[in-house]
Amino acid sequence: MDIKEAIKARHSVRQYRETPVAEDVRKELEDLILACNAESGLHLQLICDEPECFNNLLAHYGKFRNVRNYVALVGDKDQEDLEEKCGYYGQKIVLTAQQMGLNTCWVAGTFSRGKCKAVIDPGEKIVCVISIGYGESEGKKHKSKPLSKLCEVPEEEMPVWFKNGVIAAMMAPTAMNQQKFRISLEGDTAVITAGKGPMVKIDLGIVRYNFEAASGHKGR
Numbered sequence: 001m002d003i004k005e006a007i008k009a010r011h012s013v014r015q016y017r018e019t020p021v022a023e024d025v026r027k028e029l030e031d032l033i034l035a036c037n038a039e040s041g042l043h044l045q046l047i048c049d050e051p052e053c054f055n056n057l058l059a060h061y062g063k064f065r066n067v068r069n070y071v072a073l074v075g076d077k078d079q080e081d082l083e084e085k086c087g088y089y090g091q092k093i094v095l096t097a098q099q100m101g102l103n104t105c106w107v108a109g110t111f112s113r114g115k116c117k118a119v120i121d122p123g124e125k126i127v128c129v130i131s132i133g134y135g136e137s138e139g140k141k142h143k144s145k146p147l148s149k150l151c152e153v154p155e156e157e158m159p160v161w162f163k164n165g166v167i168a169a170m171m172a173p174t175a176m177n178q179q180k181f182r183i184s185l186e187g188d189t190a191v192i193t194a195g196k197g198p199m200v201k202i203d204l205g206i207v208r209y210n211f212e213a214a215s216g217h218k219g220r
Protein backbone atom coordinates (compact mmCIF):
# COMPACT_ATOMS: atom_id res chain seq x y z
CA MET A 1 0.00 0.00 0.00
CA ASP A 2 1.59 3.33 -1.03
CA ILE A 3 1.09 6.50 0.97
CA LYS A 4 -1.86 7.76 -1.13
CA GLU A 5 -3.61 4.41 -0.72
CA ALA A 6 -2.94 4.53 3.03
CA ILE A 7 -4.46 8.03 3.26
CA LYS A 8 -7.57 6.81 1.45
CA ALA A 9 -7.91 3.58 3.41
CA ARG A 10 -7.43 5.12 6.89
CA HIS A 11 -10.51 5.86 8.99
CA SER A 12 -10.92 6.11 12.75
CA VAL A 13 -11.24 2.68 14.35
CA ARG A 14 -12.31 2.54 18.00
CA GLN A 15 -12.90 -1.20 18.50
CA TYR A 16 -10.01 -3.62 18.34
CA ARG A 17 -9.41 -7.35 18.21
CA GLU A 18 -7.45 -9.16 20.96
CA THR A 19 -4.51 -9.89 18.59
CA PRO A 20 -1.35 -8.37 20.11
CA VAL A 21 0.96 -6.28 17.92
CA ALA A 22 3.73 -8.65 16.79
CA GLU A 23 7.30 -8.04 18.05
CA ASP A 24 8.73 -7.12 14.61
CA VAL A 25 5.85 -4.70 13.91
CA ARG A 26 6.36 -3.13 17.33
CA LYS A 27 10.06 -2.73 16.67
CA GLU A 28 9.40 -1.03 13.33
CA LEU A 29 6.99 1.42 15.00
CA GLU A 30 9.46 2.07 17.80
CA ASP A 31 12.25 2.81 15.30
CA LEU A 32 9.97 5.22 13.43
CA ILE A 33 9.05 6.96 16.68
CA LEU A 34 12.72 7.33 17.64
CA ALA A 35 13.43 8.87 14.23
CA CYS A 36 10.46 11.28 14.62
CA ASN A 37 11.70 12.29 18.08
CA ALA A 38 15.22 12.91 16.80
CA GLU A 39 13.90 15.11 13.99
CA SER A 40 11.27 17.02 15.97
CA GLY A 41 12.49 17.19 19.56
CA LEU A 42 9.20 15.61 20.67
CA HIS A 43 8.95 12.79 23.23
CA LEU A 44 6.54 10.45 21.41
CA GLN A 45 6.15 7.03 23.04
CA LEU A 46 4.63 3.70 22.04
CA ILE A 47 2.87 1.96 24.92
CA CYS A 48 1.77 -1.63 24.38
CA ASP A 49 -0.36 -4.14 26.32
CA GLU A 50 -1.77 -1.44 28.59
CA PRO A 51 -5.59 -1.41 28.83
CA GLU A 52 -6.02 1.14 31.66
CA CYS A 53 -5.68 4.36 29.63
CA PHE A 54 -8.91 3.51 27.80
CA ASN A 55 -10.63 1.81 30.71
CA ASN A 56 -12.83 4.67 31.86
CA LEU A 57 -16.36 5.96 31.35
CA LEU A 58 -15.39 8.55 28.76
CA ALA A 59 -13.69 5.93 26.60
CA HIS A 60 -16.63 3.53 26.89
CA TYR A 61 -19.04 6.35 26.14
CA GLY A 62 -16.86 7.18 23.12
CA LYS A 63 -17.33 3.55 21.96
CA PHE A 64 -13.71 2.54 22.44
CA ARG A 65 -13.30 -1.17 23.03
CA ASN A 66 -10.26 -3.29 23.68
CA VAL A 67 -7.66 -0.53 23.28
CA ARG A 68 -4.42 -2.04 24.56
CA ASN A 69 -1.84 -0.03 22.65
CA TYR A 70 -1.38 3.67 22.02
CA VAL A 71 1.13 6.29 20.99
CA ALA A 72 1.38 9.11 23.53
CA LEU A 73 2.14 12.50 21.98
CA VAL A 74 4.27 14.25 24.58
CA GLY A 75 6.55 17.25 24.27
CA ASP A 76 8.11 20.27 25.90
CA LYS A 77 5.33 22.67 27.03
CA ASP A 78 7.34 25.65 25.80
CA GLN A 79 8.33 24.14 22.46
CA GLU A 80 7.25 26.34 19.60
CA ASP A 81 4.41 24.77 17.59
CA LEU A 82 4.12 21.81 20.00
CA GLU A 83 0.58 20.96 18.90
CA GLU A 84 1.22 21.30 15.19
CA LYS A 85 4.34 19.12 15.47
CA CYS A 86 2.38 16.45 17.36
CA GLY A 87 -0.19 16.51 14.55
CA TYR A 88 2.45 16.26 11.82
CA TYR A 89 4.57 13.47 13.31
CA GLY A 90 1.54 11.67 14.78
CA GLN A 91 0.00 11.45 11.32
CA LYS A 92 3.26 10.11 9.92
CA ILE A 93 3.00 7.29 12.49
CA VAL A 94 -0.73 6.78 11.77
CA LEU A 95 -0.15 6.34 8.03
CA THR A 96 2.84 4.04 8.51
CA ALA A 97 0.73 1.96 10.91
CA GLN A 98 -2.00 1.79 8.25
CA GLN A 99 0.56 0.53 5.73
CA MET A 100 1.53 -2.15 8.25
CA GLY A 101 -2.06 -3.39 8.48
CA LEU A 102 -2.88 -1.64 11.77
CA ASN A 103 -5.79 0.68 12.56
CA THR A 104 -5.77 3.87 14.60
CA CYS A 105 -7.79 6.68 16.13
CA TRP A 106 -6.62 10.13 17.21
CA VAL A 107 -7.87 10.83 20.75
CA ALA A 108 -7.62 14.13 22.60
CA GLY A 109 -10.61 13.80 24.93
CA THR A 110 -11.91 10.31 25.50
CA PHE A 111 -9.00 8.70 27.34
CA SER A 112 -7.76 8.83 30.91
CA ARG A 113 -4.89 11.30 31.27
CA GLY A 114 -4.42 10.09 34.85
CA LYS A 115 -4.00 6.43 33.90
CA CYS A 116 -1.89 7.04 30.81
CA LYS A 117 1.48 5.29 31.25
CA ALA A 118 3.54 7.76 29.22
CA VAL A 119 6.66 9.23 30.82
CA ILE A 120 6.08 12.94 31.16
CA ASP A 121 9.31 14.65 32.21
CA PRO A 122 9.35 17.98 34.07
CA GLY A 123 8.41 20.79 31.67
CA GLU A 124 6.55 18.39 29.34
CA LYS A 125 2.88 17.78 28.70
CA ILE A 126 0.78 15.22 26.92
CA VAL A 127 -1.08 16.68 23.95
CA CYS A 128 -3.14 13.64 22.99
CA VAL A 129 -2.83 9.93 22.18
CA ILE A 130 -3.40 7.69 19.17
CA SER A 131 -5.00 4.29 19.82
CA ILE A 132 -3.45 1.56 17.73
CA GLY A 133 -4.14 -2.11 17.01
CA TYR A 134 -5.90 -4.56 14.71
CA GLY A 135 -9.40 -3.19 14.21
CA GLU A 136 -12.66 -5.10 14.28
CA SER A 137 -13.39 -3.20 11.06
CA GLU A 138 -11.60 -0.73 8.77
CA GLY A 139 -13.87 2.14 9.90
CA LYS A 140 -15.76 4.31 7.45
CA LYS A 141 -15.17 7.36 5.31
CA HIS A 142 -15.92 10.69 6.99
CA LYS A 143 -18.19 13.33 5.46
CA SER A 144 -16.14 16.16 4.02
CA LYS A 145 -16.85 19.83 3.42
CA PRO A 146 -16.92 20.57 -0.31
CA LEU A 147 -13.57 21.40 -1.86
CA SER A 148 -14.62 25.03 -2.46
CA LYS A 149 -15.01 25.57 1.32
CA LEU A 150 -11.43 24.44 1.97
CA CYS A 151 -9.57 25.91 -0.98
CA GLU A 152 -10.11 29.06 -3.06
CA VAL A 153 -8.25 27.83 -6.12
CA PRO A 154 -10.78 26.65 -8.75
CA GLU A 155 -10.36 22.94 -9.38
CA GLU A 156 -9.67 23.38 -13.10
CA GLU A 157 -6.77 25.75 -12.31
CA MET A 158 -5.03 23.44 -9.83
CA PRO A 159 -1.65 21.97 -10.76
CA VAL A 160 -1.81 18.16 -10.51
CA TRP A 161 0.48 17.98 -7.44
CA PHE A 162 -1.61 20.63 -5.65
CA LYS A 163 -4.87 18.82 -6.38
CA ASN A 164 -3.40 15.56 -5.07
CA GLY A 165 -2.43 17.39 -1.89
CA VAL A 166 -5.85 19.02 -1.43
CA ILE A 167 -7.67 15.71 -1.93
CA ALA A 168 -5.41 14.08 0.69
CA ALA A 169 -6.05 17.02 3.05
CA MET A 170 -9.80 16.49 2.71
CA MET A 171 -9.29 12.90 3.86
CA ALA A 172 -7.27 13.94 6.92
CA PRO A 173 -8.77 13.28 10.34
CA THR A 174 -9.62 16.42 12.28
CA ALA A 175 -11.02 16.80 15.80
CA MET A 176 -14.82 16.31 15.66
CA ASN A 177 -14.36 16.25 11.89
CA GLN A 178 -14.31 20.06 12.03
CA GLN A 179 -12.00 20.59 8.99
CA LYS A 180 -11.16 24.14 10.06
CA PHE A 181 -8.32 24.68 7.62
CA ARG A 182 -7.78 26.50 4.33
CA ILE A 183 -5.34 25.81 1.55
CA SER A 184 -4.22 28.41 -0.94
CA LEU A 185 -1.57 28.68 -3.62
CA GLU A 186 0.94 31.53 -3.55
CA GLY A 187 3.12 31.35 -6.64
CA ASP A 188 4.11 27.70 -6.61
CA THR A 189 3.85 27.25 -2.84
CA ALA A 190 0.89 25.75 -1.02
CA VAL A 191 -0.10 27.74 2.07
CA ILE A 192 -2.06 25.83 4.71
CA THR A 193 -3.65 27.78 7.57
CA ALA A 194 -5.76 26.87 10.59
CA GLY A 195 -9.08 28.44 11.50
CA LYS A 196 -10.13 29.15 15.06
CA GLY A 197 -11.29 26.65 17.65
CA PRO A 198 -10.15 23.82 19.89
CA MET A 199 -7.42 21.55 18.56
CA VAL A 200 -7.08 23.34 15.23
CA LYS A 201 -3.28 23.39 15.60
CA ILE A 202 -3.11 19.60 15.98
CA ASP A 203 -5.42 19.34 12.96
CA LEU A 204 -3.16 21.71 11.01
CA GLY A 205 -0.16 19.41 11.51
CA ILE A 206 -2.19 16.36 10.44
CA VAL A 207 -3.53 18.11 7.34
CA ARG A 208 -0.06 19.39 6.45
CA TYR A 209 1.39 15.88 6.65
CA ASN A 210 -1.32 14.44 4.41
CA PHE A 211 -0.89 17.29 1.91
CA GLU A 212 2.90 16.92 1.73
CA ALA A 213 2.88 13.11 1.60
CA ALA A 214 0.41 13.00 -1.31
CA SER A 215 1.68 15.99 -3.29
CA GLY A 216 5.41 15.55 -2.77
CA HIS A 217 5.61 19.33 -2.09
CA LYS A 218 6.36 21.09 1.19
CA GLY A 219 3.66 23.48 2.31
CA ARG A 220 4.02 26.73 4.22
Ligand SMILES: Cc1cc2nc3c(=O)[nH]c(=O)nc-3n(C[C@H](O)[C@H](O)[C@H](O)COP(=O)(O)O)c2cc1C
Nearest residue numbers: 011012106107108109110142173174175176177202
Ligand atom coordinates in the same frame (compact mmCIF):
# COMPACT_ATOMS: atom_id res chain seq x y z
C1 LIG B 1 -6.91 16.06 17.24
C2 LIG B 1 -8.01 15.03 17.24
C3 LIG B 1 -8.64 14.68 18.41
C4 LIG B 1 -9.64 13.69 18.42
N1 LIG B 1 -10.21 13.32 19.62
C5 LIG B 1 -11.13 12.33 19.64
C6 LIG B 1 -11.69 11.88 20.88
O1 LIG B 1 -11.36 12.38 21.97
N2 LIG B 1 -12.59 10.85 20.86
C7 LIG B 1 -12.98 10.25 19.69
O2 LIG B 1 -13.81 9.32 19.73
N3 LIG B 1 -12.48 10.67 18.48
C8 LIG B 1 -11.57 11.67 18.44
N4 LIG B 1 -11.02 12.08 17.22
C9 LIG B 1 -11.39 11.39 15.97
C10 LIG B 1 -12.25 12.26 15.05
O3 LIG B 1 -13.57 12.30 15.53
C11 LIG B 1 -12.18 11.71 13.61
O4 LIG B 1 -10.84 11.74 13.20
C12 LIG B 1 -13.01 12.53 12.65
O5 LIG B 1 -14.38 12.36 12.93
C13 LIG B 1 -12.76 12.14 11.19
O6 LIG B 1 -12.98 10.78 10.95
P1 LIG B 1 -11.84 9.82 10.38
O7 LIG B 1 -10.71 9.81 11.39
O8 LIG B 1 -12.52 8.47 10.28
O9 LIG B 1 -11.39 10.35 9.07
C14 LIG B 1 -10.03 13.07 17.20
C15 LIG B 1 -9.39 13.45 16.01
C16 LIG B 1 -8.38 14.40 16.01
C17 LIG B 1 -7.69 14.73 14.74
